[in-house]
Amino acid sequence: MHSSDAVREGLIALLPRLRRLARALAGQAADADDLVQVVLERALARSAQWRPDAALDKWVFAIARNAWRDELRARGRAQHLFAPEEAGDTVADGSETRHVRQLEVAEALAMLPPDHREVVALVLVEGLSYDEAAALLDVPVGTVTSRLARARAALQAHLGSDA
Amino acid sequence: MNPIDDDILQAYVDGELDAAARARVEAALAQDDALARRVRQARALGAQLRDAFDPVLEEPVPARLSALLQPGVAPATSRAVESGRVARVARHRTPRRWLMPGAALAASVALLAAGLWWWNAGDGVVRMRNGVPYAAGVLDRALDRALASEPDAQAPVAIGLSFRADDGHICRTFTVRTPPERAGLACRSTAGWALPVLGPAVPPEGGELRQAASGLPPAVQAAVDARLRGDVFDAEQERAARAAGWH
Incomplete structure (x- = not known):
């Protein structure tokens, strides 16, 4: 099997998780899927660079993180979410309440600096270990844990998560 | 402590x-x-x-994303991708940046786009799984059971040719006769019959007759040609493959 076929088949299996990561990074669904499209194209174009002994998900997630950073740079500003006010107009049955909570989480995440948002997306949303996130981001593990701690504090302050 | x-x-x-x-x-x-x-x-x-x-x-994967991962679709050139910005990605259409070695591939992409429309029409012969289309309902059953050597003019699905693809999986061409009529290629995987190619059926033409595959859209024919390693199955091989569960 050609490496491009292996990558393509791996990407098919990975697509739901890649979309979840992109949603956590980019916020809006349409922006997130634009990001996924760029990631898929880059991964296919670079499939010869992937080595089968490397985990495909980490390789693809690194492409996603870099593509997202490229996009942030290109826009020169943080992305803004819209729609919470629309959501507020709808009847608050169970699913709408859940939808509003999801928007609150996305909004809180969007307020974090990119350094913090990507750590939250990789560790808390995608479930990567500290070591895996550090390798992917090319920073020391201590940097991952300190960013994560500050991101947690900011999210808890914004979301008022109580227990 | x-x-x-x-x-x-x-x-x-x-x-x-x-x-x-x-x-x-x-x-x-x-x-x-x-x-x-x-x-x-x-x-x-x-x-x-x-x-x-x-x-x-759990969300369905948008067709524009799963279409990028279809076998037989050439990757975009790396230069175009590396310079491409997320914001410039066009939504709701297949990206234009394909390498096109031949008309067959162009037809394949066009058919894929048409096929995506058909999938959305959704009459139960296709289900999406992890962004990949698989046969469902009468199509799935026909691919499992029907033999081209025992054609049934009343059946909702007609099987064309069956063969072992270069990756070792068994593939079968088919035509769905119930409107909207579709033709495509199904390849057996552990998850079911994946549908690398699916599009509107074309009526058989008088020109090039090619075994049981005559009347298949050019893109389906191209997909078969791209995968065919040996010969297509004869009646005996087809029956044996069914007995073996298409493995």
Whole structure:
């Protein structure tokens, strides 16, 4: 099997998780899927660079993180979410309440600096270990844990998560 | 005993501690309500994040994304991709940046676009799974059971040719006769009959007759040609393949 076929088949299996990561990074669904499209194209174009002994998900997630950073740079500003006010107009049955909570989480995440948002997306949303996130981001593990701690504090302050 | 600092507590919540360190934290939690409360808060935040983003895993994958991963679709040139910005990606259409070695591939992409429309029409012969179209309903049953050597003019699905593809999987061409009429290629995988090519059927033409595949759209024919390693199955081989569960 050609490496491009292996990558393509791996990407098919990975697509739901890649979309979840992109949603956590980019916020809006349409922006997130634009990001996924760029990631898929880059991964296919670079499939010869992937080595089968490397985990495909980490390789693809690194492409996603870099593509997202490229996009942030290109826009020169943080992305803004819209729609919470629309959501507020709808009847608050169970699913709408859940939808509003999801928007609150996305909004809180969007307020974090990119350094913090990507750590939250990789560790808390995608479930990567500290070591895996550090390798992917090319920073020391201590940097991952300190960013994560500050991101947690900011999210808890914004979301008022109580227990 | 060392106090439980913030780093240790966070590592505990994130499952990063070994058994001994975990036991030490749990002993401290049993003694210290404030510590236990912070663990609950951190866990509640994790649950909020998962609640917010895990539903994405269950969403149907947009066709424009799954279309990029169809076999036989050439990757975009790396130059175009590397310079492409996310914001410039066009939505709701197949990207234009394909390498086109031949008309067959162009037809394949066009057919794929048409096929995506048909999938959306959704009359139960296709289901999406992880962004990949698979046969469902009468199509799935026909691919499992029907033999081209025993054609049934009344059946909703006609099987064309069957063969073993170069990747070792068995593939079969088919035509769905119920409107909207479709033709395509199905290849057996562990998850079912994947449909690398599916599009509107074309009526048989008088020109090039090619075994049972005559009347197949050029893109289906091209997909067969791209995968065919040996010969197509004869009646006996087709029957044996069915008996073996198409493996």
